[in-house]
Amino acid sequence: xxSALCSPPCHRSHRSFHSSLLRPSAPVCHACHRSRTGGPPGxxxxxxPYSRPISTSRGGPVSxxxxxxxxxxxxxxxxxxxxxxxxxxxxxxxxxxxxxxxQLGGKFFIHASSSNIYTKSFDGIDVAGRRLAxxxxxxxxxxxGLRKISFIAHSLxxxxxxxxxxxxxxxxxxxxxxxxAYVMPxxxxxxxxxxxxxxxxxxxxxxxxxxxxxxPHLGVRGKNQLPFLQGLSFLEKLAAPxxxxxxxxxxxxxxxxDGEPSKPPLLLLMTSDHEDKKFISALAAFKNRVLxxxxxxxxxxxxxxSSIRRELDLKTPLHRxxxxxxxxxNVEYCSAVSSDGPHFPSxxxxxxxxxxxxxxxxxxxxxxxxxxxxxxxxxxxxxxxKVDVNFHASLWPYxxxxxxxxxxxxxxxxxxxxxxxxxxxxxxSCFHANLSTGVSxxxxxxxxxxxxxxxxxxxxxxxxxxxxx
Numbered sequence: 224x225x226s227a228l229c230s231p232p233c234h235r236s237h238r239s240f241h242s243s244l245l246r247p248s249a250p251v252c253h254a255c256h257r258s259r260t261g262g263p264p265g266x267x268x269x270x271x272p273y274s275r276p277i278s279t280s281r282g283g284p285v286s287x288x289x290x291x292x293x294x295x296x297x298x299x300x301x302x303x304x305x306x307x308x309x310x311x312x313x314x315x316x317x318x319x320x321x322x323x324x325x326q327l328g329g330k331f332f333i334h335a336s337s338s339n340i341y342t343k344s345f346d347g348i349d350v351a352g353r354r355l356a357x358x359x360x361x362x363x364x365x366x367x368g369l370r371k372i373s374f375i376a377h378s379l380x381x382x383x384x385x386x387x388x389x390x391x392x393x394x395x396x397x398x399x400x401x402x403x404a405y406v407m408p409x410x411x412x413x414x415x416x417x418x419x420x421x422x423x424x425x426x427x428x429x430x431x432x433x434x435x436x437x438x439p440h441l442g443v444r445g446k447n448q449l450p451f452l453q454g455l456s457f458l459e460k461l462a463a464p465x466x467x468x469x470x471x472x473x474x475x476x477x478x479x480x481d482g483e484p485s486k487p488p489l490l491l492l493m494t495s496d497h498e499d500k501k502f503i504s505a506l507a508a509f510k511n512r513v514l515x516x517x518x519x520x521x522x523x524x525x526x527x528x529s530s531i532r533r534e535l536d537l538k539t540p541l542h543r544x545x546x547x548x549x550x551x552x553n554v555e556y557c558s559a560v561s562s563d564g565p566h567f568p569s570x571x572x573x574x575x576x577x578x579x580x581x582x583x584x585x586x587x588x589x590x591x592x593x594x595x596x597x598x599x600x601x602x603x604x605x606x607x608x609k610v611d612v613n614f615h616a617s618l619w620p621y622x623x624x625x626x627x628x629x630x631x632x633x634x635x636x637x638x639x640x641x642x643x644x645x646x647x648x649x650x651x652s653c654f655h656a657n658l659s660t661g662v663s664x665x666x667x668x669x670x671x672x673x674x675x676x677x678x679x680x681x682x683x684x685x686x687x688x689x690x691x692x
Contacts, residue, residue, distance in 0.1 A: 297368065298332075298367070298368050299329065299330055299331055299332035299366075299368070299369070300330055300368055300369055300370045300371060301330055301331045301332065301369070301370070301371040301372070301373065301431070302331075302332050302334065302359075302362065302363065302366065302369050302371065302372045302373070302426075302428060303323065303327075303331050303332065303333045303334070303372075303373045303374075303375065304334055304336060304355075304359060304362075304372070304373070304374045304375070304384070305319065305320060305333065305334065305335040305336060305375050305376075306336045306355065306374065306375070306376035306377065306380035306381070306383055306384050307335070307336065307339075307340075307377055307378075307380050308344070308376075308377045308378025308379045308380045308437075309344045309345075309378060309379040309473070310341055310342070310344060311340070311341070311344070311377075311378075311380075311630075312337065312340040312341060313335035313336065313337045313340070315377065315628070315630045316335045316377075316628070317632070318629040318630075318631075318632045318639075318642070319375075319628055319629055319642050319645075320333055320335055322639075322642045322643065322646055323642075323645075323646050323649075326643075326646035326647065326649075326650055327646065327649060327650055332362075332366055332369065334362050336355055336358055336380075337358070338351075338354040338355055338357070338358040339351040339354055339355060339380075339383060344379060344383075344473060345471030345472070345473050345474075346471060346472060346473065347471065347472035347473055347476060348379075348382045348383060348386055348473060348476050348489060348490075348493075349386055349476075349489060350472070351383045351386070351473075352382075352383050352384075352385070352386025352387045352389075352390065353386070353387070353390060355383050355384065355386075355387040356386075356387040356388075356390040356391050356426075359372075359387065359391060359426050360391070360426055363426045363427060363428065369428055370428060370429060371428055371429045371430075371431050372425050372426060372428040372429070372430055372431065373430070373431045373432035373433070373434070373509075373649075374388070374432070374433050374434065375432075375434045375435075375436070375645070376434070376435050376436070376438060377435075377436045377437065377438070377627070377628045378436070378437050378438055378439070378523065378524060378624065379438070379439070379473070380435075380438070381435030381436070381438025381439075381440065382438060382439065382440070382490075382493075384433070384435070385440075385493055385502065385505075385506070386493065386500075386502075388425050388430070388433070388505040388506070389493070389500040389501055389502045389505045390500070391425045391426040391505070392423055392424070392425055392501045392504060392505035392508060393423060393424055393427070394423045394424075394504075422504070422507055422508040423501075423504060423505070423508040424508070425505065425508060425509075430505075430508045430509040430510070431509060431510050431511065432509060432510070432511045432512075432513065432649065433506060433509040433511070433512045433513070434511075434512075434513040434514075434515070434645065435513070435514055435515065435529075436515040436627050436628050436641070437515065437516060437517055437521060437523070437524045437529050437623075437624055437627050437628075438514070438524065438528075438529055439477060439524045439525075439528045439529065440514075440528055440529065440531050440598070440602060441490070441527065441528040441531065441594075441595045441598050441599065442476075442477050442478060442479050442488075442490050442528065442591070442594070442595070442598075443477045443478060443524075443525075443528065444478075444525075444587070444588075444591050476488065476489045476490060477490075478578075478582075478587070479491070479575070479578075479590070479591060479594050480575065480578050480579050480582070480587075484572050484573075484575045484576035484579060485572050486567075487567035487571075488575070488594065490594075490598060491565055491567060491594055491597055491598055491601070493601075494565050494597070494598045494600070494601020494602050494604075495565055495601050495604075503601065503604050503605065506602075506605050507604075507605045511608065512605060512606065512607050512608065513607070513608045513609075513610065513648075514529065514530050514531060514607055514608070514609045514610065515529075515610045515612060515627060515641060515645070516529035516530035516609065516610070516611055516612065517529065517612050517613070517614070517623040517624065517627055518537075518540040518541075518552065518553075518611050518612065518613045519540055519613055519614075519615060519620075519623070520613075520614055520615070520620040520621050520622075520623040521623040521624045521627075522621065522624070523624040524624060526611075527595075528595075530609050530611065531598075531599060531602050531603065531607065531609075532599075532609075533595075533596070533599060540552065540611070540613050540615070541553050541611070541613065542613060542615055542616070544640070548640045548641070548643060548644040549637075549639075549640035550612050550613055550614050550616075550617065550637060550638070550640050550641065551610060551611070551612055551640060551641060551644050552611050552612065552613045553609075553610070553611040554608070554609070554610050554611075555608070555609040555611075556606070556608055556609075557603070557606055557607045557608075557609060558606040559603065559604055559605050559606045560603070562600050562603065562604070563600070565597035565598065565600050565601040566597055567597070568593075570593075571590065571593050571594065571597075574586075574589055574590035574593065575590055577590070578590050610644070612627055612638075612641055614626055614627075614637055614638075617637035618637065619634070619635075619637070622634065622635055622637075625638075626638040626641075627641055628641070628642070629641075629642055
């Protein structure tokens with residue numbers, strides 16, 4: 224099974240490096256340029272692409288005529304979905320939601336997801352993803368006037384969101400120019416007016432931002448990367464065999480041991496378009512994809528998996544805050560670059576069988592390394608903005624996983640700077656996107672050269688059908 228992929232260069236300012244891939248046939252990663260001003264050399268941060276300004280509630284570029292703009296003033300037109308993590312609930316977003324409402328204004332309808340609360344998060348990433356997709360469709364059907372959609376997800380919620388958007392993704396059915404709209408029928412027989420871009424729609428709406436905070440995109444290995452273990456080494460040795468019993472199907476999927484030995488694990492499938500699920504096409508449809516990652520002190524989700532990096536790409540953590548946002552220490556822009564993969568070769572199947580039958584560090588390490596490399600190839604097919612966070616100087620640094628989204632306003636307020644950075648970035652982006660609206664009212668702020676979403680790099684269907692054994 225295989226598909227063509229992209230491995231984006233990461234732009235940084237103070238130093239560059241070349242990362243080699245584990246597989247000889249894979250391309251060499253381009254130089255990365257770290258930026259304290261928020262972008263690569265020559266990048267205009269004031270033109271960072273999002274959509275135009277933004278009311279709210281809890282629980283391809285689009286064309287706007289003067290009539291459309293008048294109607295949009297009557298209520299929110301941008302749906303923002305907040306997704307919590309494992310063993311959590313919508314209350315985890317109480318602080319973040321309040322800040323976003325205050326900063327973004329009345330054009331956003333903010334909905335904190337509640338379909339996968341507490342132990343429901345153990346049912347599997349696929350099951351939780353379908354629940355989330357149904358919840359989003361329900362909101363869209365009940366809210367008139369919505370035109371755009373964005374996601375902000377914490378921890379495991381990021382994987383739920385990635386699965387959900389693959390279900391909600393659809394291509395426009397006819398070429399009527401940018402900002403075309405058509406009606407998307409739903410299972411219940413009702414219809415949703417669909418506003419699309421050339422790269423597709425999510426739940427009938429124009430996809431704008433896909434943002435994750437401390438999400439295990441590459442799964443977990445056990446070391447400082449599983450919530451119930453809390454970084455305790457003697458428990459981490461038992462992580463692989465214990466995970467399915469403690470966190471259900473979700474545990475097996477996170478450790479990449481789900482399914483038959485001859486079949487690729489779910490997280491690998493989620494790095495490509497597979498059968499009826501367009502995982503990569505759905506991600507590519509968003510104007511912006513942003514990763515917030517803890518560089519240290521996170522005993523639930525490690526830096527590597529949350530920032531979609533290889534181990535050799537993890538440099539000494541920085542300590543000085545960027546642009547005055549406390550504890551945000553680095554920003555990178557990684558654009559998409561063509562690459563081979565992902566694959567599930569026969570040797571990976573044998574390694575998976577060993578990891579399932581006799582789960583231990585020796586049997587799983589090589590298998591995980593192979594799968595992580597393939598997942599990186601797949602996920603780097605689209606561009607990402609990567610924001611590194613370091614709570615080294617906070618009062619409770621070991622609460623990094625909960626602080627990054629301020630789960631509790633009093634216990635985790637060290638992450639207030641992260642939420643402020645997230646809110647201000649969206650707000651600034653929406654403002655500058657307005658400036659790109661022409662006389663005809665056509666909003667065109669995709670700027671594919673900034674985030675590697677050129678259409679030529681995004682074939683409509685990327686199937687994982689070849690077994691390179």
